[in-house]
Amino acid sequence: MSSASLRNPWGKPRFLAGVTWVYIIWSLLPVLLAIRFAFNDGRSRTTLQGWSTRWFFGDSAFSVFGDPTLQDALTHSLLLAGLAMLIATPLGILLAIGLQRWRGRGSGPSNVIALLPLVTPELVFAVGLFLLFTTALATIGLGTTAQVIGHVTFSMSFVVVIVRGRLITVGPDVEEAAADLGAPPLAVIWRILLPLLAPAIAASLLIVFALSIDDFVVSQYLASGADTTTVPMRIYAQARAAPTPALNALATLMLLITLMALGLAYLVFKFFTRGEKGGSAIEQIASIDSGGGR
Amino acid sequence: MDRRRIWGFFAAPGMVWLGVFFVVAFYAVVSVGLGNVNTLYQPIPHWNPLDWNVGYLVQAVESVIPGGQNWAVVVRTVLYLGVAIVLSLLIGYPVAYYASRHAGRWRGLVVILLILPFWISYIMRMFAWTNLLAPDGYGSKLLSALSIDTLFSSLGLLDGTDWLGGQGITVILALVYGYVPFFILPLFASLDRIDQRVIEAARDLGAPPPSSFWRVILPMSKPGILAGLVLVALPMAGDYYTQTLMSGSPSTSMFGNVINDYIQGGPDKSLGASMTIILSAVLLVFMLYYLRTLRREQGEVAA
Numbered sequence: 001m002s003s004a005s006l007r008n009p010w011g012k013p014r015f016l017a018g019v020t021w022v023y024i025i026w027s028l029l030p031v032l033l034a035i036r037f038a039f040n041d042g043r044s045r046t047t048l049q050g051w052s053t054r055w056f057f058g059d060s061a062f063s064v065f066g067d068p069t070l071q072d073a074l075t076h077s078l079l080l081a082g083l084a085m086l087i088a089t090p091l092g093i094l095l096a097i098g099l100q101r102w103r104g105r106g107s108g109p110s111n112v113i114a115l116l117p118l119v120t121p122e123l124v125f126a127v128g129l130f131l132l133f134t135t136a137l138a139t140i141g142l143g144t145t146a147q148v149i150g151h152v153t154f155s156m157s158f159v160v161v162i163v164r165g166r167l168i169t170v171g172p173d174v175e176e177a178a179a180d181l182g183a184p185p186l187a188v189i190w191r192i193l194l195p196l197l198a199p200a201i202a203a204s205l206l207i208v209f210a211l212s213i214d215d216f217v218v219s220q221y222l223a224s225g226a227d228t229t230t231v232p233m234r235i236y237a238q239a240r241a242a243p244t245p246a247l248n249a250l251a252t253l254m255l256l257i258t259l260m261a262l263g264l265a266y267l268v269f270k271f272f273t274r275g276e277k278g279g280s281a282i283e284q285i286a287s288i289d290s291g292g293g294r
Numbered sequence: 295m296d297r298r299r300i301w302g303f304f305a306a307p308g309m310v311w312l313g314v315f316f317v318v319a320f321y322a323v324v325s326v327g328l329g330n331v332n333t334l335y336q337p338i339p340h341w342n343p344l345d346w347n348v349g350y351l352v353q354a355v356e357s358v359i360p361g362g363q364n365w366a367v368v369v370r371t372v373l374y375l376g377v378a379i380v381l382s383l384l385i386g387y388p389v390a391y392y393a394s395r396h397a398g399r400w401r402g403l404v405v406i407l408l409i410l411p412f413w414i415s416y417i418m419r420m421f422a423w424t425n426l427l428a429p430d431g432y433g434s435k436l437l438s439a440l441s442i443d444t445l446f447s448s449l450g451l452l453d454g455t456d457w458l459g460g461q462g463i464t465v466i467l468a469l470v471y472g473y474v475p476f477f478i479l480p481l482f483a484s485l486d487r488i489d490q491r492v493i494e495a496a497r498d499l500g501a502p503p504p505s506s507f508w509r510v511i512l513p514m515s516k517p518g519i520l521a522g523l524v525l526v527a528l529p530m531a532g533d534y535y536t537q538t539l540m541s542g543s544p545s546t547s548m549f550g551n552v553i554n555d556y557i558q559g560g561p562d563k564s565l566g567a568s569m570t571i572i573l574s575a576v577l578l579v580f581m582l583y584y585l586r587t588l589r590r591e592q593g594e595v596a597a
Contacts, residue, residue, distance in 0.1 A: 016392035023389045024407045027475065031414055033432065034422035046431040091308045098305025110305060113312050115588060119581040121532030123550050127557055127570045128319035131326045135339045136318070153315040156308060214415040216535060221558070232417040239421045239539055240458070248425070251418045262413055 035255070038248035045245050055249040064249045072227065073234040074253065080144070080219070080230065081212040084151035088208045091152070092159025093201060097193070099160065100167045117157045125154065126221035133222065143224035150218035155208040162207065166200035169276075199272035206265035210258045323574075327351055327567035335561035354568035364552055371549040374462065375530050378469040382526055383519070385470065386477040391511075393478075394485040408482070411475040420468060420539045427457040427464065427540075460543025468540040469530055476529070477522040484518020485511075517587065524584045531577055549573060 038056070042049030052058065060066045064074065099111055117125065133146045140146055178192045179185070194201075216232040223229060229237075231254045238247050325339035328346040332338055340346055357364040389408070397404045411419065426433030434457055437443050446452035451463045458464065488511060496506035534550035553573065556566025 013392060013396045016388050016396055019385075019388040020392040020397075020404065023385060024404070027411050027471070028407065030422035030426055030433075031411075031419060034418070034425055037425055045425045046428045091311055094304045095308030098301050098303070098308070101301035102305055104302055107302070107305075110309055111589070112585065113309070113317065115585055116581070117312070117316055118588070119528060119584050121528050121573070121577060123532030123534065123553060124323070124570055124574050124577075125316075125319070127553065127567065128323045129315065130557060131322040131337070131339070131563070131567060132315070132319040135322060135326065135337065136341075149315055153312065153319075156311065160308075210413060214413070214417075216415070216417045232415050235415075235417050235421050236535060236539065239417075239424045240542065247421070251415070251421060255414055255418060258413055258415070 031255075034248050035252045037245050038252040040245045040248075043244055045248060055244065055246040056253075059246070062244050062246050064246055064253060067246060069226070069229070070234065070246060070250050073229050073231045074250065076144075076228060077213050077230040077232075077254065078257075080147055080151055081209045083148045084155060084212040085205050085209045087148065088152040088155045089159055089201065089204045092156040092204060092208075093163050093197065095156065096160045096163035096167065100164050114160050115157055117154050118161070122154070122217040126150070126217045129153070129218065130221040141224070142222050143228055146222040146224075147219055147228060147230075150222050151208075151212040151215060154215075154218065155211045158207060158211060159204040162204050163197060163200045166197055170196045199269045202268040202272065203265045206261045206268070210261045210265075213254060213258055213261075320574075323567050323570050326564055327354075327571045329564060329567075331564055335563075337563045337567070350564040351568045351571060354565055354572055358569075358572060364549075367547050367549055367552055370462075370547070371531070374466050374469065374548060375527060378466050378473070378530060379523055379527055381466070381470045382474045382477045383523065386474050386481060386522065387519070390478045390481040390485055394482050405482075408475065408478055412479070416472055417535065417539075419472060420536060423468060423471070424458065424539060429456055429458075433457070458540060458542075460541045460545050462541075462546050464540045465537050465546050465548075468536050469533065472533075472536055473526040473530055477526045479522075480525060481515065481518045481522045484521070485515050488514050521584060521587045524580045528577060528580060528584070531573065 036048065037045045039051050039053065040049045041052040041054070055063050057063055057065050064070045095114060099107065099114055102110075129146065129150050130142070133140055133142055140149075174196065175188050175192050178188050183191070214232065215230075216236060219228075219230045220233050220236070223233065231250055235247060235251055321341075322339060325341050326337045327350055328348060329340040329350075330338045330347055356362050358368050359365065393401065393404045393408060423433070425431055428434065434443075434455075437457070438455065443452060443455050443457075446463060447455070452461055453459075492514070493506060493510060496510045497503075501509065532550050532553075534548065534554040537546055537548050537551055549569075553566050553569045556562050556569060560566075
């Protein structure tokens with residue numbers, strides 16, 4: 001037996017490596033090609049026809065910035081994501097702190113309810129909100145407000161998971177030390193707890209943004225018409241119909257925005273947790289998304 | 295005041311929010327499903343359980359049992375999900391296994407590439423395939439050049455050569471493509487936690503590689519496999535958009551399409567709500583199972 005086979009009795013796992021790389025190519029190549037078609041010089045979304053940016057800016061009637069319906073979809077997606085981010089993050093942070101420390105009657109069921117949106121199929125969730133906003137809460141009705149509420153509701157659970165993970169990592173020691181040294185409770189929260197939670201807060205903001213911008217089902221069920229159409233809804237409506245690469249350009253822009261938000265989340269998380277030991281930040285952030293289809 | 299109880303106030307705004315927009319929203323489904331309709335077929339929810347009217351729920355249940363009008367859809371949904379889940383396992387296990395134990399210096403890159411699909415909008419990933427599988431698309435051309443379309447046709451899996459023309463196989467493969475990342479990542483995490491020393495111990499005690507896999511690694515990764523399978527099965531069960539994008543034909547409709555058609559398309563929202571109650575009842579066991587694993591993992595981190 002050679003020393004190499006002693007170290008690794010399975011031999012070189014060529015088969016496994018092959019399967020993995022074929023899978024990775026299969027999972028990403030179609031998206032890369034869809035991005036490539038966005039830069040097509042011709043009208044085709046199925047055949048390569050040179051390079052241009054006409055479907056982003058150039059074409060006055062059909063490009064993303066020429067066609068008002070595409071531009072509105074982009075603006076509306078960004079609006080929903082921005083609002084969802086600003087509402088879901090503070091609510092989720094408070095909820096996470098509360099659930100982590102609150103030991104009393106009702107804390108058990110509250111824990112279940114806070115995590116339940118993570119495992120509820122989005123269709124069930126969307127039908128529920130749709131029926132709520134068309135019956136009991138018909139005063140709010142369908143539209144932008146309902147969409148923001150929907151996005152906040154499903155993304156809050158993600159914030160809870162992220163912030164609780166951070167609370168567990170930092171532990172209660174520093175806070176207890178501050179309290180022992182005479183810091184009043186509010187000062188402990190404001191000057192000790194919040195700075196310690198900073199990486200989780202930054203990551204939460206950007207992840208809620210990314211979840212909201214990628215969402216399809218909730219946006220569609222709670223939309224009230226053309227002016228509440230988001231980018232995924234526009235792509236869904238036109239994927240099998242409208243034949244220009246402007247749709248690819250729109251999808252590309254959205255992907256770029258999502259990945260920039262996540263890249264920023266990763267960098268900010270790394271910056272705040274520099275010098276700390278523990279699992280890789282990117283795996284922590286990525287492993288949280290268990291929603292499916294969002 | 296008891297310091298431990300004061301933290302409850304922190305949780306209050308979030309809990310009120312979830313109470314209204316998650317718990318009451320689900321209760322709205324129940325109230326509409328067990329409610330009535332007015333003369334314009336608009337649903338009138340019955341919020342008081344004493345007023346519940348089981349008529350629509352009975353009608354919905356009768357339609358999903360053998361002989362009912364939606365029975366074929368139920369059978370198809372179970373078949374599609376079953377095949378898609380088995381394929382996810384067959385593709386996902388080797389990938390997660392390689393990434394966690396053998397990727398070596400490529401590990402960081404492999405993990406990033408496995409995570410990437412999570413963050414590309416699901417609709418965009420499906421849309422990419424509608425570009426490729428159009429009759430003149432590169433995907434169709436490649437499959438034709440490799441004679442895969444004729445192979446599938448001769449096996450009876452493909453009708454004609456148009457992959458987007460109402461083919462069950464396209465919907466199944468699209469579901470696998472869409473959801474397999476959600477299987478790989480939890481499995482990767484679970485395989486990653488297996489202590490290398492346990493595997494070395496099996497080897498030192500004379501287990502040849504195949505039996506150390508079957509008798510040590512596989513049993514130890516069972517919770518990860520189950521969690522991953524539940525995680526892909528839940529969204530697949532409520533999926534309707536994959537079917538519409540990749541086929542659109544009623545001959546490939548899934549249970550999610552039935553609900554979507556009743557709620558968004560037709561006038562029978564009460565029936566749609568009843569269908570949603572049935573779907574939730576079937577999935578509840580799986581949801582609670584996954585929630586338990588999730589909470590146990592959080593507990594482990596805390597310990």
